[in-house]
Every structure is written in C-alpha cells, then in structure tokens.
Amino acid sequence: MTIRVEHELHGRRxxxxxxxxxxxxxxxxxxxxxxxxxxxNLGDIRQFETxxxxxRPQIEPAAMEAxxx
Amino acid sequence: MTDASLDQMTTREAGMxxxxxxxxxxxxxxxxxxxxxxxxxxxxxxHPFVAFVxxxxxxxxxxxxxALNMWWDADIDGVMxxxxxxxxxxxxxxxxxxxxxxxxxxGFSVVLLWLATNALAAGLLAFTIFFYAxxxxxWLKRATPQNIVIGGAAGAxxxxxxxxxxxxxxxxxxxxMFALIFMWTPPHFWALALFVKTDYGDAGVPMLTETxxxxxxxxxxxxxxxxxxxxxxxPAFTGIGGPVYLLVxxxxxxxFAYGAWLVWRRDEVAAEADGYATEKWLFRISLSYLFVHxxxxxxxxxxxxxxxxxx
Numbered sequence: 001m002t003i004r005v006e007h008e009l010h011g012r013r014x015x016x017x018x019x020x021x022x023x024x025x026x027x028x029x030x031x032x033x034x035x036x037x038x039x040x041n042l043g044d045i046r047q048f049e050t051x052x053x054x055x056r057p058q059i060e061p062a063a064m065e066a067x068x069x
Numbered sequence: 070m071t072d073a074s075l076d077q078m079t080t081r082e083a084g085m086x087x088x089x090x091x092x093x094x095x096x097x098x099x100x101x102x103x104x105x106x107x108x109x110x111x112x113x114x115x116h117p118f119v120a121f122v123x124x125x126x127x128x129x130x131x132x133x134x135x136a137l138n139m140w141w142d143a144d145i146d147g148v149m150x151x152x153x154x155x156x157x158x159x160x161x162x163x164x165x166x167x168x169x170x171x172x173x174x175x176g177f178s179v180v181l182l183w184l185a186t187n188a189l190a191a192g193l194l195a196f197t198i199f200f201y202a203x204x205x206x207x208w209l210k211r212a213t214p215q216n217i218v219i220g221g222a223a224g225a226x227x228x229x230x231x232x233x234x235x236x237x238x239x240x241x242x243x244x245x246m247f248a249l250i251f252m253w254t255p256p257h258f259w260a261l262a263l264f265v266k267t268d269y270g271d272a273g274v275p276m277l278t279e280t281x282x283x284x285x286x287x288x289x290x291x292x293x294x295x296x297x298x299x300x301x302x303x304p305a306f307t308g309i310g311g312p313v314y315l316l317v318x319x320x321x322x323x324x325f326a327y328g329a330w331l332v333w334r335r336d337e338v339a340a341e342a343d344g345y346a347t348e349k350w351l352f353r354i355s356l357s358y359l360f361v362h363x364x365x366x367x368x369x370x371x372x373x374x375x376x377x378x379x380x
Contacts, residue, residue: 009082015085016084034118
C-alpha cells in the first residue's frame with residue numbers, strides 16, 4: 001500500500017474545519033443581526049443622549065419642543 | 070505515523086455529518102414546525118430576525134437534548150436494529166464527544182434565546198432539555214412502561230416556547246397546543262411499538278407491549294385516542310382557532326379514532342396475517358394528524374391577518 005499525500009482522512013478533517021468555520025461565521029452574523037435589530041427598536045435616541053456623562057437639559061425632549069425643534 | 074495507523078484512525082474520526090446526526094434532524098423538523106406555529110399564531114408580532122433566531126435556538130436546544138439522549142442510550146441503541154447505525158454505536162463518534170456537544174449546545178441555545186427574546190422562553194427551553202435528557206432518558210425510559218406518556222411532554226413544549234418567544238407568557242392557547250402533542254404521543258409510539266415488536270424487548274426497555282402485552286396496548290391506544298379527541302378540538306374555540314381548524318380537526322379525529330378502533334378490534338393473528346398493515350397505517354396517519362392540525366392553526370392565523378379568520 002503506497003502512502004498517498006492526500007488521504008481520505010484529510011478530506012474529512014477539512015470538511016469538519018470548514019463546517020466549524022461556517023458555524024462560527026453564522027454565530028457572529030446572528031449576534032450582529034440581533035444587535036442591529038435591538039438597537040433599531042430602542043426608540044428615540046435622545047433618551048440616551050440626555051444625560052451622557054454631563055447633564056444637558058437643553059436637549060431634553062420637552063426643552064427641544066419648547067425651542068421649536 | 071504509518072499508513073496502517075492512518076487507516077485505523079479513519080474509522081475513529083467523525084465527519085461533520087456524524088455530529089449533525091447526533092442532533093436527530095428528523096425529530097428536529099417537527100420541533101421547528103410546531104415552534105414556528107406557536108410563534109406565528111401568537112397575537113404579538115415578532116421581528117422576523119428575532120423569530121428566526123428564536124426558532125433556531127429551540128431547534129438547536131432540541132438537537133442538544135437528542136445528543137445527550139444518544140450519549141446516555143448508546144448501550145441500548147446498539148442492540149436495536151432501528152438505532153444501531155446511530156453515530157455512537159456505529160463507532161463514528163466517541164460517547165464523550167456526544168456529551169460535550171450536547172452540553173455545549175444546550176448552554177448556547179438557552180443563553181442565546183434569553184438574550185434574543187426573554188427569560189421565560191429560555192427557561193422553558195432549559196426545562197425541555199432537562200426533561201428529555203434527564204427525566205425521560207435517564208429516569209423513565211428504562212424504569213416504567215409509562216415512559217412514553219410522561220416523556221411525551223418533552224416533545225410537547227416547542228409550540229409553548231414559540232408562544233413564549235412572542236408573548237413572554239403562557240396562556241390557555243399555548244397550554245392546549247402542548248396538550249395536543251402530549252396526548253398524541255402515546256398512541257403514536259404504541260402503534261410503532263406494535264409492529265417493531267422484538268426490538269424494545271431485546272434492549273430491555275419496558276415498552277407497554279412487553280410489560281402488559283399487545284392486547285392491553287391496543288386498548289391503551291384506543292383509550293388515549295378517545296382522550297385526545299376533545300383536547301384536539303378545544304383549540305378551535307380559543308383565540309387561535311376558527312371554523313377552518315374545527316372542520317380539519319373533526320375530519321382528522323374521525324379518521325384517527327377509526328384507525329385506533331380498527332387496531333383495538335384486531336388480534337395478533339389477524340395482524341401477523343397482513344404484516345401489521347393497520348398498525349402501520351395508524352402510525353402513518355398519526356404523523357399527518359399532528360402536522361395538519363398545526364398547519365390548520367397556521368391557516369387560521371393567515372386568515373386572521375386578512376381579517377377573515379376566527380369566529
């Protein structure tokens with residue numbers, strides 16, 4: 001029996017590695033997609049900006065409405 | 070490494086398909102379908118991507134419990150003809166690998182479902198995996214002929230989880246979908262046990278056919294079918310049902326009850342004579358029975374979308 005460079009075992013391992021790689025890419029895609037969906041469903045972004053480190057009452061929704069924005 | 074040792078390794082090293090087979094893909098198809106129906110008939114709209122991730126997590130969780138079941142049952146799987154070619158008894162996957170895969174996928178699916186949807190859906194999925202892998206596989210399957218009855222709960226949870234993904238709660242509708250699968254499971258599996266008769270006994274699994282005999286099993290099939298009928302009809306009168314579901318359900322139940330009655334009337338001599346034709350027919354129609362019931366719920370939801378479903 002001659003030693004072949006490419007054994008059937010190598011093909012099976014390559015298939016398994018490719019499978020794991022695709023699963024990991026899929027998982028990244030799912031986490032990214034969930035992040036996008038959840039961020040887009042947060043509503044008015046100003047609710048988070050209002051007290052970002054420093055209080056900025058001038059961009060509170062009520063203040064902005066009063067200012068005609 | 071010599072070529073001879075390489076050849077030995079080829080029989081030990083699993084391919085991707087062997088790991089996939091551990092997840093019981095055929096069972097998974099029923100889980101995906103019923104979970105999707107539970108999610109789609111709920112009165113709360115879900116973002117399509119969240120719905121996709123939710124159903125995927127439920128399917129992976131079901132697959133994980135399948136891998137844990139194959140790890141635990143590897144000894145008896147090797148004895149039964151139906152299961153002898155599963156990856157572990159066939160020598161393709163090591164038992165420890167199946168255990169590792171099952172545990173890892175269980176953790177992944179539950180945590181991801183929690184992050185994607187809500188704690189109740191994730192908790193129900195975790196309980197389902199526990200119920201199938203521990204309560205059914207480890208405690209009941211080899212201990213009592215009622216294994217199928219109580220273990221059937223594991224297969225009944227998916228539509229309830231789908232409903233919880235959408236609504237974040239449990240309601241009479243989701244409980245009725247659970248009850249439909251729960252009550253359907255015993256006659257479905259006992260019909261199978263009647264015509265694959267020698268297998269379970271050889272493996273030492275106390276199926277009803279082995280412990281109480283075939284005459285009693287035929288009686289149980291009829292009794293559970295009679296109990297199943299009102300459970301299957303009940304969703305027609307809730308928020309997810311309507312005239313289409315009622316009509317479909319009446320027809321399916323009439324056929325199923327007729328089949329169970331035929332099986333009950335027969336004795337072993339008649340069954341042996343025609344190769345268990347009636348028992349096999351009952352098993353086949355039990356599969357379409359469940360799929361079509363859930364399909365009818367989906368049609369009702371579609372009709373409601375256009376304002377013409379329900380009562």
